[in-house]
Structure formats: C-alpha cells, structure tokens
Amino acid sequence: MGQKKTFVLRIDPDKFAALEKWAADEFRSTNGQIEWIIDQALRKAGRLKKSTSKEKRNQGDENQKG
Secondary structure (H helix, E strand, C coil): CCCCCCCCCCCCHHHHHHHHHHHHHCCCCHHHHHHHHHHHHHHHCCCCCCCCHHHHHHHHHHHHHC
C-alpha cells in the first residue's frame, strides 16, 4: 500500500462525537470511518475507480503466477 497523506481536519464537536459513535458501531477507528465515508462518496460520484487496493494486489499476484 502507498503512503498515506496526513492533514488536519477541523470538525464540529457534535459531528465528531456522532462520527466516533458510528465508527465504534462498525468496529472501525474514527480515522478508518472517515476514510470509508470518503471512499463511498468518491465512488458514488464516479471520482474513484471501482476496484479496491486489495483487488489490485490480487490481480498483480495473478499476473506474476502466469
């Protein structure tokens, strides 16, 4: 996996609390939940390819075998 970019996010405390609760309900970290939300929004908007990093890795493994 490539390096991840870090940045500061300013968010309303009530929204952050709701985000933390949602993340806990889905057994994710808050950061993981934010990444998941962004991923879903990008895919829905057609701004991100549908294949995942895991699928790309699996395709790379298959290419190396053959």
